[in-house]
Amino acid sequence: MIEQNCFALNRIIAPSMGIQEFFEFAYSTGIRKVELRNDLGAKNAIDGLSPSQVAKMASDRGINILSINALQKFNLGSHKQNALSELSELIELAKAISCRAIVLCPNNDPKDARNKEQQIAETIDALATFGPLFTKAGILGLIEPLGFSISSLSSLLVAQECIRKSGFSCYRVVYDTFHHYIGPDDLTILGKNYDVKYTGLVHISGVEDDIPISQYHDQHRILVGPNDRMKSKEQILLLHRLGFSGDLSFEPFSPQIQNLSPDKLAYAIQKSIEFILS
Helix, strand or coil: CCCHHHEEEEHHHCCCCCHHHHHHHHHHHCCCEEEEECCCCCCCCCCCCCHHHHHHHHHHCCCEEEEEEEECCCCCHHHHHHHHHHHHHHHHHHHHCCCCEEEECCCECCCCCCCHHHHHHHHHHHHHHHHHHHHHHCCEEEECCCCCCCECCCCHHHHHHHHHHHCCCCEEEEEEHHHHHHCCCCHHHECCCECHHHEEEEEECECCCCCCHHHCCHHHCECCCCCCCCCHHHHHHHHHHCCCCCCEEECCCCHHHHCCCHHHHHHHHHHHHHHHHC
16 A cells, blocks of 8 residues: 655755745645755755755754755766766765755767667766765665656666666666656566666656657646546556555646646645545
8 A cells, every 4th residue: 555655746846936935835735755956947956055954944844855856967978077076066965964865867868979888888887986975975876767769768677787787786766657658668567677676766747638659748747647648646556566665756847737826736736646545
C-alpha cells in the first residue's frame, strides 16, 4: 500500500513562491517533503538566503529536503571541469541544508554531435569522477534519464548499466513517469532488465492533451488524474508492486498548474493524491 507520507513537491509546481512561502505551502497541504531547484531565475536554489536560514525554515515546519534539482549536462565530457566545480558547491549546500541528494540531468541538446557510444562512455566517466565527492559527503547522486529524442541519456537500462560500470554505490535513478512514457523503454523492463532497487526517487505528472507522443513537452505536464494519457498511476502502482517504497514527487511544469492560487493548487494536489491512492 502506498502511504500518504510518500508524496513530495518539486518546487516547479509553484515557481513564483519564495522558498519560505513554498515550505509553508507544503506544510499546509500535509506534505513534508520537497525538492528545490536551481533553475528558477536569477536566484540560486535557496533564493539567495543563507543555508542556515533555509535549514531553520525547513526544520521549523518539519520539512525534509529530498534533493536539489539539478546539475545540468553532467555527462558532457567537454563540460566536466565546470560540472565538477558546480557539483562541489551543490554538495556543500546540500550538506548545510540537510538535503540528501542532488539530481543529475544529462545533456539535452540537438547540437550534441556525440554518438551513443561516446555519450555512454562520458556518462560512465562522469559518474566515476563524481563518485568520490558524493561518497565522502554521504549524499546520493540521482540520475534522471530524459526521454526526449535529443537527450544523451534517455533509458533507465542505460542509466542502470552506467551506475554499475562506474563502480560507485552512491547513485540511484530518478524514474520520471513522463520521461519513461516518451522515452525508449517500456513497462516490460521493470522487474526484469531493470532492477527497481536502483530507483531512488519517482517524479510524477500527467498529460491529458490529445496530441502525438512526439509532441509531448514539459508544458503539457499537469497533475496525475483519471484522464492522464501516460497512465502514471499504473506506472506508480507497478513500481510499488515490484518493491519501490520511496518518495513520489509531483513535478508538473504546465502553467495551468503553476498559475493556480495556493488554495486551488492545494485542492488539486489533494485530489491527485486521492486518485493515486484510490
